[in-house]
Amino acid sequence: MVVDDSAVARALALRWLSEEPGIDVVAEAETGRVALALVARAAPDVIVLDLDMPDMDGLTALPELLAARPGVAVLVVSTLTRRNAEISLHCLALGAADYVPKPSSRGDADALATFRSELVEKIRAVAGRGQKPDIVVPPRLAAPAAAAARPACLVVGASTGGPRAVMRLFSQLPASVLRRLPVVVVQHMPPIFTAVFAEHLAAIAGCEVREAEDGEAVRPGVIHVAPGGRHTGLVRRGADVFLHVHDGPPTNVCRPAVNVLFETAAAVYGPAALAVVLTGMGRDGLAGARSLAAAGAPVIVQDEATSTVWGMPGAIAREGLARAILPLDGIAPAICVFMEGGADD
Structure with a gap:
């Protein structure tokens, strides 16, 4: 179901989606209130929900749509402004599966093509939630003694469904652990969103959170937090480690x-790196997990049952690269286990 007050935007989305095999648009609505009236009868698997609408906007409609159609995946769409970044993150906290940034101008052909590609890709990804996996990978946690060195750095990667998962993870990590570790997070997000995300994460984690600077x-x-649109890596110079943003x-x-x-x-810390891959x-x-595993560093991945999309963590688990495959609420305790179980550097 496509919900957008702009008739032009709805028509564009309907044309795009009608050209995609396996995707059927079962309803369209110009406001959140109209969407609520249609959702039970239309029974969509995915709702594409615009934020800025008259009468009832996306933020107001979201919890009511989730209540009226339990299990539906909602993708919120909005232009890239700080206000919309704040609202989008609030929507994720309320249960939206993910967001897709709208191009600011419909005259930008490249931006429209990117938006179309991301919209279709995310619809297909979140529509697969709850399907029976082809390969069942049982949860496991290796013995703490398997860690060759006590972690000296925590690196975290996430994508679809990640903002909520990252915030939950750091809300559960004890301050005593965070005080002992530098942490770098890559969350697939556009510019503006990462700055707002860092502010939200700081309020939850209870420690300093900032966008990475070269x-x-x-x-x-x-x-x-890696800034949107820029890679963030690590380099060692002498005894110190620095961020390389490029x-x-x-x-x-x-x-x-x-x-x-x-x-x-992996190159900088070797076995003393600790990696976590969340939903996405x-x-x-995957390639980075191979490098970490070759260096002897443990990789923890979120399990399928608690992931919005088990793409990134699933790829690592299926290759046997994960030292631990755990539900989201089991990852913070596992980090504590590795912190206490490894040998000193």
Whole structure:
């Protein structure tokens, strides 16, 4: 179901989606109130929900749509403004599956093509939630003694469904652990959104959170969030480790890319890196997980049952690269286990 007050935007979305095999548009609505009147009868698997609408906007309609159609995946769409970034993150906290940034101008052909591609890709990804997996990978946690070194850095990667998962993870990590570890997070997000996300994460984690800046030294007690549209990696100079933020080509069509962070973490920290891969579509992080595993560093991935999309963590689990496959609420305790179970550097 497509919900947008703009008739032009709805017509464009309907034309795009009608050309996609396996996707059927069962309803369209110009406001949240109309969508509520239609949702039970239309029974959509996915709702594409615009934020800025008269009468009843997307933020107001979201919880009512989720209540009226339990299990539906909602993708919120909005233009890239700070206000809409704030609202989109609020929607994710309320239960939206993900967001898709709208191009600011319909005259920009490249931006429209990117929006179409991302919209279709995310519809297909979130529509697959709850399907029976082809390969069942049982949860597991290796013995703490398997860690060769006590972690000296925590690197985290996430995509679809990630903002909510990242915030939950850091709300559960004890301050005593965060004070001992520098942390770098790659969350697939556009510019503007990452700055707002860092502010929200700071309020939850109870420690300093900031967007990564090139040349900045990493230090315990600080969470660095990769800025939207830029890669963030790590480099060692002497005894210190610094952030390397740059505009290199996209990796797995992603920038920032989890692979860039993980591969540099493996090179800089070796077995003393600790990696976590949370919910997300695609395979970003897989090549980096290979580098980490080859260096002897543990990789923890979120399990399928608690992931919005089990693409990124699933790819790593299926290759046998995950030291632990755990539900979201089991990951913070596992980090504590690795912190206490490894040998000193």
